């Protein structure tokens with residue numbers, strides 16, 4: 429049994445961590461933090477938790493790592509960064525759900541996040557927490573940078589095409605759609621009901637912050653520099669995310685042959701499901717679960733592969749993946765606490 433703490437327990441990813449970990453047989457809750465609700469119980473903030481957990485929320489402090497084995501940081505980017513040396517000086521391991529340690533270059537981080545990186549020396553210590561590709565490194569990491577939700581859907585969807593050398597690396601396009609919970613619980617104009625309901629809103633075209641993260645990780649897999657056109661859209665649903673991915677094939681291949689390649693590639697992966705030829709990934713089949721569904725199509729007319737990749741932004745795109753990483757770091761079975769299907773309809 430291990431003790432876990434959550435910094436940012438009053439946010440959406442914090443709530444999802446609590447919900448998932450309540451069912452995890454190997455963990456016990458230590459500290460839960462919130463600045464706004466410090467002094468209240470977590471069940472006062474989220475009445476859905478009534479009868480399951482009544483921990484009192486406390487403000488974040490640099491000592492939080494002293495009383496847990498795993499510290500989850502479910503904080504806005506740059507919030508936990510200032511105390512990372514203190515967290516790592518304590519006995520705990522850290523899983524950071526923010527973007528602070530995902531980008532390996534402080535310079536690129538600063539260019540895209542428009543703020544100084546306070547701990548550039550710690551960047552090499554952080555492992556990018558995408559288990560499908562970095563399981564061994566995650567196992568021994570003290571600091572795991574949990575991937576972003578869009579990057580998880582795009583990287584898992586494109587990786588087989590890239591690693592198997594099937595596509596032209598200058599032709600990658602990701603057209604992604606996210607539910608509104610992707611923006612977190614804090615109030616903002618663009619996520620108000622009247623602003624986002626009944627409409628599809630492209631945003632961040634050509635400059636979304638997840639672009640360098642996707643490019644960094646796909647470059648690692650391809651072993652050569654590459655770019656991607658990444659176009660995110662906000663759509664009027666609460667949770668779930670779907671990326672439709674396009675790449676120019678180097679040579680002719682059938683949909684069923686490509687589907688077999690994907691099937692082989694992800695064989696044994698507990699949370700990646702390759703759909704049958706002719707099926708497309710739908711958010712309805714993955715919401716509230718840790719699965720990423722991937723559908724494979726060849727458009728022989730244009731010579732492009734069209735891949736659909738769907739996940740729950742708060743689960744495989746954030747807190748579920750963080751629990752999966754914790755399981756790997758602690759030597760628990762990887763499915764522990766995550767072994768359930770979507771809730772649909």
Ligand SMILES: NC(=O)c1ccc[n+]([C@@H]2O[C@H](COP(=O)([O-])OP(=O)(O)OC[C@H]3O[C@@H](n4cnc5c(N)ncnc54)[C@H](OP(=O)(O)O)[C@@H]3O)[C@@H](O)[C@H]2O)c1
Nearest residue numbers: 436438439440441462463464502503526610612613614746
């Ligand atoms: N939402 C998603 O789908 C998603 C997916 C992948 C990754 N992420 C990443 O996960 C992190 C958390 O996202 P979220 O959606 O859970 O955000 P959120 O709902 O806005 O929650 C943010 C949490 O951080 C706390 N917080 C805010 N400012 C703070 C400060 N200055 N000091 C200490 N605590 C502070 C908030 O607590 P109080 O306001 O109560 O003080 C709240 O508990 C972000 O870095 C986000 O990019 C989110």
